[in-house]
Amino acid sequence: MTELSWARSSMALSLGFHIIFASVSMVLPFFMACAHRHYLKTGSTTHLRLTHAWAKGAAVLFATGAVSGTALSFQLGLLWPGFMVHAGPIIGMPFSLEGAAFFLEAIFFGLFIYGWDRLSPRAHFASGVMVGVCGLASGILVVAANAWMNSPAGFVWENGQASEIQPWVAMFNRAWPLQAAHMLTAAVQATSFAAAGLHAFGLLHKGLKPGPAELHRAALRIILPFAVVSSLCQPILGDLSAKAIAVRQPEKLAAMEAHYHTASGAGLYVGGWVDEQAETVRLGVQIPYALSFLAHGDPSAEVIGLDRFARQDRPPVLITHLAFQVMVLLGTLLAGVSVVWLFARKFKRAWLDARWFMRLLSLLTPAGFLALEAGWIVTEVGRQPWILYHVIRTKDAVTNVPGQSITFLAIGLLYAVLFVMTFLVLARIFAAEQAKSTLEAQL
Amino acid sequence: MATLTALFLVTALTAYVVFGGADFGGGILEATLPHAGLKARLQKVIAPVWEANHVWLIAVVVILFVGFPRVYTGVLTRLYLPVSLALMAILVRGACFTLRKYDPSPGGLSHVYSVAFRASSAVAPFAFGLIVAGLLSEHPALPTKLDDTSPGSAGYDYYDFYVAPWWGVFAVLCGLFIAALFAYVAAVFFYGEVHTAQDRALIVKRIYAFLASTFVLGGAVLLTGHLTQRVPLAAGLHPIQISCQLLAAAGLFSLVRAIRRKRVWAMRFSVGAQVLAILGGWFSAQYPILLKVAPEPLTLHNAAAPAVTLLWLNVGLVTVLSLVIPLLVVLYRVFRASDGNPPE
Numbered sequence: 001m002t003e004l005s006w007a008r009s010s011m012a013l014s015l016g017f018h019i020i021f022a023s024v025s026m027v028l029p030f031f032m033a034c035a036h037r038h039y040l041k042t043g044s045t046t047h048l049r050l051t052h053a054w055a056k057g058a059a060v061l062f063a064t065g066a067v068s069g070t071a072l073s074f075q076l077g078l079l080w081p082g083f084m085v086h087a088g089p090i091i092g093m094p095f096s097l098e099g100a101a102f103f104l105e106a107i108f109f110g111l112f113i114y115g116w117d118r119l120s121p122r123a124h125f126a127s128g129v130m131v132g133v134c135g136l137a138s139g140i141l142v143v144a145a146n147a148w149m150n151s152p153a154g155f156v157w158e159n160g161q162a163s164e165i166q167p168w169v170a171m172f173n174r175a176w177p178l179q180a181a182h183m184l185t186a187a188v189q190a191t192s193f194a195a196a197g198l199h200a201f202g203l204l205h206k207g208l209k210p211g212p213a214e215l216h217r218a219a220l221r222i223i224l225p226f227a228v229v230s231s232l233c234q235p236i237l238g239d240l241s242a243k244a245i246a247v248r249q250p251e252k253l254a255a256m257e258a259h260y261h262t263a264s265g266a267g268l269y270v271g272g273w274v275d276e277q278a279e280t281v282r283l284g285v286q287i288p289y290a291l292s293f294l295a296h297g298d299p300s301a302e303v304i305g306l307d308r309f310a311r312q313d314r315p316p317v318l319i320t321h322l323a324f325q326v327m328v329l330l331g332t333l334l335a336g337v338s339v340v341w342l343f344a345r346k347f348k349r350a351w352l353d354a355r356w357f358m359r360l361l362s363l364l365t366p367a368g369f370l371a372l373e374a375g376w377i378v379t380e381v382g383r384q385p386w387i388l389y390h391v392i393r394t395k396d397a398v399t400n401v402p403g404q405s406i407t408f409l410a411i412g413l414l415y416a417v418l419f420v421m422t423f424l425v426l427a428r429i430f431a432a433e434q435a436k437s438t439l440e441a442q443l
Numbered sequence: 444m445a446t447l448t449a450l451f452l453v454t455a456l457t458a459y460v461v462f463g464g465a466d467f468g469g470g471i472l473e474a475t476l477p478h479a480g481l482k483a484r485l486q487k488v489i490a491p492v493w494e495a496n497h498v499w500l501i502a503v504v505v506i507l508f509v510g511f512p513r514v515y516t517g518v519l520t521r522l523y524l525p526v527s528l529a530l531m532a533i534l535v536r537g538a539c540f541t542l543r544k545y546d547p548s549p550g551g552l553s554h555v556y557s558v559a560f561r562a563s564s565a566v567a568p569f570a571f572g573l574i575v576a577g578l579l580s581e582h583p584a585l586p587t588k589l590d591d592t593s594p595g596s597a598g599y600d601y602y603d604f605y606v607a608p609w610w611g612v613f614a615v616l617c618g619l620f621i622a623a624l625f626a627y628v629a630a631v632f633f634y635g636e637v638h639t640a641q642d643r644a645l646i647v648k649r650i651y652a653f654l655a656s657t658f659v660l661g662g663a664v665l666l667t668g669h670l671t672q673r674v675p676l677a678a679g680l681h682p683i684q685i686s687c688q689l690l691a692a693a694g695l696f697s698l699v700r701a702i703r704r705k706r707v708w709a710m711r712f713s714v715g716a717q718v719l720a721i722l723g724g725w726f727s728a729q730y731p732i733l734l735k736v737a738p739e740p741l742t743l744h745n746a747a748a749p750a751v752t753l754l755w756l757n758v759g760l761v762t763v764l765s766l767v768i769p770l771l772v773v774l775y776r777v778f779r780a781s782d783g784n785p786p787e
């Protein structure tokens with residue numbers, strides 16, 4: 001592997017790691033706030049326990065997210081100085097604001113976690129809500145920077161230098177609104193399905209005491225509406241995103257769909273394996289006209305294929321296509337489960353407590369996060385060979401410092417250990433909180 | 444505009460050295476504390492604020508990245524290894540601290556968490572010292588094309604490019620100096636958080652011990668810096684340098700007085716003044732150069748981002764600071780309430 005490939009792997013690993021913790025710290029505070037509000041209104045000890053349990057989980061995940069995010073702010077420069085040296089003055093605005101939002105998030109988090117008996121109930125509740133609000137804001141802002149990489153704006157590029165810089169135009173680039181909406185919804189979806197899966201798993205336990213059973217049911221009552229609403233919105237946002245990409249980054253769409261040959265009335269591949277040498281998809285099922293319809297809302301519209309781009313300007317097709325299929329498959333699955341939940345709520349309330357439904361939910365624990373990671377693979381790999389779309393190539397941005405394989409191995413080892421440790425401690429917190437709620441129910 | 448941005452940079456860095464420094468130093472201090480009660484107390488004091496303390500580092504990075512992009516990328520290229528070391532230490536430290544706190548049944552792991560937390564608390568400031576040494580050193584011109592630096596080609600020397608500027612006796616001394624300084628700052632802060640006369644006496648001992656090591660190591664840094672031509676001692680006669688030295692001396696004097704009179708806040712302000720004096724001395728010695736690269740050093744002026752970016756960065760920073768500082772005050776005030784006090 002080349003130095004460039006190692007550097008890209010390091011970046012992928014760090015972003016893929018950070019995004020899990022960042023997503024949870026955007027969404028979990030809202031679950032926490034819901035439980036907290038219920039407790040403040042009714043005095044329910046179950047909801048108080050639930051608030052504590054989630055707050056502990058959030059604290060562990062938030063810390064890992066905070067340190068890996070700090071590392072990322074350096075890594076961007078360590079790995080991609082040729083990009084960052086130009087990007088700073090142009091797209092620095094959302095980065096600075098993101099830093100600010102994160103600062104506020106950390107402060108409010110401290111106030112919430114340690115403020116139980118030091119703040120008034122109202123101030124304490126508000127600080128919990130503010131953790132989520134600042135988390136969302138920082139997520140939205142940091143996506144602005146990524147959207148700018150897909151849709152560069154706010155500068156003129158001449159002879160390898162940017163001039164006539166307009167920071168606000170860069171920040172409010174055209175890709176931002178949809179990309180932010182798609183990502184935030186994905187974060188809600190991923191976190192809520194992961195959390196719902198864990199609580200459903202808890203309910204499956206044989207010989208479960210009444211305390212923890214009530215705790216898990218209360219948790220599901222809070223989480224599932226988030227899961228369902230986000231999962232039903234997501235296909236719409238995904239479709240809008242694909243339509244926007246079809247116009248703005250046609251080669252990315254072509255790679256997502258493994259669409260090699262420009263055609264009107266193009267068909268959509270489902271499944272199959274991409275042969276990049278032969279430029280075909282093997283064993284895939286093709287739905288006629290579907291791609292043209294999905295991309296442009298017209299079954300006979302022309303969809304630009306990869307053949308319009310020189311080979312050195314094409315993104316890797318196999319990875320992009322596979323990741324895209326995984327994302328769509330999982331998204332469809334989660335939307336389907338959401339429809340089942342809505343149906344059951346209206347017509348078959350017994351299903352909501354049925355063991356098969358709990359089994360289904362616990363099987364889906366990682367599904368949202370897998371879809372989210374797959375989506376980021378689509379957007380990042382699909383933008384290659386550019387780091388800044390049609391302006392700077394990734395290979396021109398990579399650092400001169402040799403030995404990137406060692407960096408990769410070091411980061412990989414560190415993150416693997418951190419990942420295992422974090423989830424080990426989360427599992428222990430889960431068990432300990434169950435035990436506490438058993439005791440509380442006996443009182 | 445660039446000067447104003449630089450001022451914010453200095454402010455953020457100072458805040459990081461004081462708050463983040465106290466935080467790292469806390470880990471070093473913990474290793475020297477004689478009994479579990481004090482260790483638990485220290486952990487309790489750090490817990491609510493450590494994440495907020497570390498955001499100052501992100502502020503430093505963002506200001507460099509947006510306001511002085513060539514310095515940001517220059518530092519991260521030239522000082523790739525010590526920066527990576529610092530990052531790994533920060534990661535391990537934060538994770539171990541949190542895991543230790545929240546693991547409900549750590550068993551044998553609790554020892555692992557503690558050792559890793561303390562070790563990384565010392566490694567991070569040491570790495571910062573290496574970075575400072577790298578900032579004070581001359582860097583050779585890098586070949587511009589990637590191919591020219593690939594191993595085996597003419598003009599390639601990994602050691603000269605990426606190691607020599609931040610390695611050697613001077614750099615190691617810088618690392619030890621910063622670790623000692625952080626531990627000293629932490630000990631002074633922690634003094635106000637313990638309440639029995641016995642514990643306070645234990646902390647005072649550590650304050651003096653860390654102060655002495657900071658002083659000796661600082662002298663060694665200046666001497667080796669002078670010998671290796673990184674720190675021109677003659678520049679010490681500049682008025683700003685002299686006022687920094689006076690400030691440091693005054694801080695030392697008032698610290699000793701405050702310890703005698705058991706004035707917690709006077710101690711904290713004195714140590715703050717000393718940190719400010721040290722940073723002031725460093726910055727004024729280096730001004731206006733940010734990174735000494737050949738053929739032309741990067742300065743506050745030639746490496747600054749375009750005016751429009753600096754304008755909005757400064758506007759943003761003013762807004763952010765006016766929001767963050769009152770909230771930080773609330774955070775620190777809420778948690779200053781000592782154990783004995785009834786909750787508000």
